[in-house]
Amino acid sequence: MKIRVLVIDDSALIRSLMKEIINSQPDMEMVGAAPDPLVARELIKQLNPDVLTLDVEMPRMDGLNFLEKLMRLRPMPVVMVSSLTERGSDITFRALELGAVDFFNKPKMDISQGMQQYAEEITDKIRAAAKAKVRKGAAQSDFSAVTPRLSADAVLPALSNTITSTEKLIIVGASTGGTEAIKEFLVKLPPDCPGILITQHMPEAFTLSFAQRLDSLCKISVKEAEQGDRVLPGHAYIAPGHSHLLLKRSGANYVCELNQGPPVNRHRPSVDVLFRSAANCAGKNVIGVILTGMGKDGAAGMLEMKRAGAYNFAQDEASCVVFGMPKEAIAAGGVDEVVPLQEMAPKVMKYLASLGSRAFRV
Incomplete structure (x- = not known):
């Protein structure tokens, strides 16, 4: 049909x-x-x-x-x-x-x-x-002959994490249906939550407006990420539509880095690239979150984060607009908990609380 x-x-x-x-x-x-x-x-x-x-x-x-x-x-x-x-x-x-x-x-x-x-x-x-949930779907065609399906290797190598910092970070990836899912997740977070980096598949003309819209609704501060931004508690950084967003270390601080390397999984920004960068330089200090979306971007990166010591959450099928990216991440073995969207923020904060007050040290 x-x-x-x-x-x-x-x-x-x-x-x-x-x-x-x-x-x-x-x-x-x-x-x-x-x-x-x-x-x-x-x-x-x-x-x-x-x-x-x-x-x-x-x-x-x-x-x-x-x-x-x-x-x-x-x-x-x-x-x-x-x-x-x-x-x-x-x-x-x-x-x-x-x-x-x-x-x-x-x-x-x-x-x-x-x-x-x-x-x-x-x-x-x-x-x-x-x-999407409102209508029975059809199979997705493979366009790999048109656009190469590059892995995160095309942007940065995987590294063995040796960082001993205790500053926690929340790393989020989403695609189709993600704008509303990200909003529901962020509005429930307290102003003293860890710093958050987000990749949402979106054209560059929309990411600034998206960040400004979220900033007006949330208790935390939300902005479009810029090169060199220091990642601060109570702040979320949205990947601009023209660049991959990477997490980097600068001395004792985490910072945002923008990279215009080739598209990964046919996307720039790519969730896999963000997740790999978090695995490389934050490891066990990461709480990963993968939300609704078509395709498999983020599945490999989430597994890399888990292997580096991160604790990862995936949105459940019932609350997803499209259960593609979370499904692939779960199948790859990178997910620790599968959670309804409405419970995602409380679950993440409960996990952070279980780590003790040091989870929020800057």
Whole structure:
């Protein structure tokens, strides 16, 4: 069975481009297109699609209002099409809060050189949406011939950890559905929790807005990571969308390092790269957390952290939007506890408390 996709966009050029991209895939088809949500409402009834792609700014009804009504009356997988603007990023995060599975950037008509990579991104997100809890999924195709599936070796080597510091750190990785999962995890953490490094698969135009949004909601401070940032207790650092985020030592301190090495598991930033860096220089002082996401990025790195002495948590299947990354990490043997998302922050803090007050020493 092919994934049946309905495209909702007021641009005829975008609808045509999406048709070309979707119908070129052997496992999906564009069954219809609508210029606005009111037309889409009737097509959904007629065509019963598996996945919607939904533009934000459209005539007669904007995408957010339509999404809110849709999720209340007929929940189904939706992937938002967003513009690369500050306003666009704010709207996108609101859409994810309302129940959209994921988002991608609005196609540009002058990207012929990168069309294959762009088409791969779009179709991967449609596949992930089809796998989400709200709708039965379809198998993901292998694009390894298009983009090499490099390991973290391409960015930094694995090292034997010899650090004896007692300062604890929380290291987090997520992908599809991760923006809301990260928010739920962080808002429950106290202001004196250990420093946190986070890799979420996300385009660079959105990571700054994502960090600012979390900062306004959490008791801890949240920022987009910058080169050389000292990792402080009560602070979380989000990997920028243009670079891998690595943990490094600088004397007695932990610091953030940004690296523009090649994509790993087809992602930059990559969870495996962050996890390996934590295994290399923090080892037993790490509490690892892997959340909802498509694919297996983070599975190898989480096992490396565990072997270096870290204690690792994975989100359980029932609370994941897509049980891909946690499932792979569990299967690899790198996970100590499998926990529902709503219990993740309390479980992590309980584990830290069991280590004694030295867990919070700077």
